[in-house]
Amino acid sequence: xxxxxxxxxxxxxxxxxxxxxxxxxEAEAQQRLLHEPGDTDLPxxxxxxxxxxxxIQVIGxxxxxxxxxxxxxxxxxxxxxxxxxxxxxxxxxEGTCPFEKLPPECGNPLPAVLCxxxxxxxxxxxxxxxxxxxxxxxxxxxxxxxxxxxxGVLISGESSVGKSExxxxxxxxxxxxxxxxxxxxxxxxxxIIRGTCPPLLRDLLEVRGLGVLNIxxxxxxxxxxxxxxxxxxxxxxxRDQHATLPDDRMNGCRGEEEVLGLRxxxxxxxxxxxxxxxxxxEAAVRAHLLRLQGYAAGDDLRTRLRQQLASESAPQEGDRx
Numbered sequence: 001x002x003x004x005x006x007x008x009x010x011x012x013x014x015x016x017x018x019x020x021x022x023x024x025x026e027a028e029a030q031q032r033l034l035h036e037p038g039d040t041d042l043p044x045x046x047x048x049x050x051x052x053x054x055x056i057q058v059i060g061x062x063x064x065x066x067x068x069x070x071x072x073x074x075x076x077x078x079x080x081x082x083x084x085x086x087x088x089x090x091x092x093x094e095g096t097c098p099f100e101k102l103p104p105e106c107g108n109p110l111p112a113v114l115c116x117x118x119x120x121x122x123x124x125x126x127x128x129x130x131x132x133x134x135x136x137x138x139x140x141x142x143x144x145x146x147x148x149x150x151x152g153v154l155i156s157g158e159s160s161v162g163k164s165e166x167x168x169x170x171x172x173x174x175x176x177x178x179x180x181x182x183x184x185x186x187x188x189x190x191x192i193i194r195g196t197c198p199p200l201l202r203d204l205l206e207v208r209g210l211g212v213l214n215i216x217x218x219x220x221x222x223x224x225x226x227x228x229x230x231x232x233x234x235x236x237x238x239r240d241q242h243a244t245l246p247d248d249r250m251n252g253c254r255g256e257e258e259v260l261g262l263r264x265x266x267x268x269x270x271x272x273x274x275x276x277x278x279x280x281x282e283a284a285v286r287a288h289l290l291r292l293q294g295y296a297a298g299d300d301l302r303t304r305l306r307q308q309l310a311s312e313s314a315p316q317e318g319d320r321x
Contacts (some may be wrong), residue, residue, distance in 0.1 A: 004136045007032040007089050007112055010056075012124055013204050018118045020091070024102055025112025032088045032112060035135050045127035047120065053085035056127055057111070060120030062295050064096035076103050083108040093120035138186035139260055143263030144205075145183035145195045145228070147176040148285045152195055152228030154183065155281070157236035161271055164207045164237070169278040172203075176225040177215050180205045185230055187260040196227040233257055234281050239270040252284075 008029040010018050022029070036155055045056040048063045059067070070078065079102060084092060088098065088184045089112040097115040107146035117124060143156035144167040155163050164180060171177055179197030188194050203216040203224055216224045237243065253268040267284045271277060287297070 005034045005131070006030050007034065007090055009134075010034065010127070010130060011114070014130060018116050018123060018126060020114050020116050023092075023097060023099065023113040023115055025089070025110065025243050026152050028109070029112055032109070034088060034131065045131065048126070050081055050085060052264055053082070053087055055086070057082065057087050057090045058120050058124050059090060059092050059096065059125070061094045061096055064092060064098055064110045067098045079103055079110070080106055080108075083110050087111040089114060091116065091123065091284070093118055093123050103286045110138060117162075126156070130186055133186075136186040140182050142181065144180050144231075145178040145182065145197075146170060147225045147228050149175070149280065149289065151231045151285055151289065152178070153281070153285060154195070154230060154233045155236065155270075156192055156233055158238070160208070160272060161236045161238065162277065163236060164205055166277045166281065167205060168207055168213070170281065171215055171219055173282070176223055177203075177205060178225045185259060187262065191262065192232040193260055193262055195230050196225055197268055224287055230259065230264060232267065232285060233259075234284060235266055235268045236271050236277065241270075241273040243268050244268075248298070250301060252287075252298075253297060 006029065007025075011022070011029065014020060025032070045058060048057050048059050056274070059073040067078065068076070075098075079099065083106050086108075092099070092113070092115040095115070095117050099113045102110050102113070118126075141154060141156070143154050144163045145152065146167060147152050149152070155167060157163055157306050167177060167180065178195060180201060182198060182201060183195045184198060185193050185195045193316060199240045203214050205213050205215050207213060215321060235245075243253050245253050247268075255266045255268070256263040258264075259265045267288070269277065269280055269284065276297060290296070
């Protein structure tokens, strides 16, 4: 579920960059939430709109000039309409601020009023990015999340199958750890899921027999990555365990798994004594990246076989004679 974000949180995060300053409502900012329980859509920040009101209404110079032409009664009616629409905050951009006074009484909570010198379009882009990141739907998945060959890869599997051991070997081979045991994934765009590490577990990897290791302290900053987009799941299973995915000798054991509404490619690898799983994972990621470019070795072999069979079945020059 999306976390609760207050207006005070937003101002604390974006205030230093945008120069946001309270005009009215600073005392209530911590209690004014940008996401209410039961909301189905993310609150949207946008230019002034009373037909489909935004939680955060941004007013630029053109809108401000129009508001300044209103009579006092119309001015007060506009503020009451904003309060009735559920607007949490009104931000005047580009140095404007015609809302110097608010009505003394109102049946709905009055919106907070802020101002900034930042342009309205730039401000809206920053607000939407902040809300998208903070209010995205998220889930925690068991496994080790790593950056392998530039791709975000979740190594999953049953407990004690060897996920942490293979992750340690991959780190020693130059790949980067993002999160061990409980990576958090959030859908930040229609086709993007981003994985990060909870602050409590950052830089740490638990390996049976060695305990908890600090990968940053052991291997340096280059061995750690703060976050990455999820592109592939490698599912490790015991060789005696039946594969739940279709197993094709040409293309391997492949399938898809739904994560936060998106279909993520999955490759299932059997674990057995003597198999170098780290090398196999590297090869699986390389093969997946080639597939994204349109090349699959199994399909290539099938094409070669068809061409050879066609050439062998074709009548030879001597046979026609």
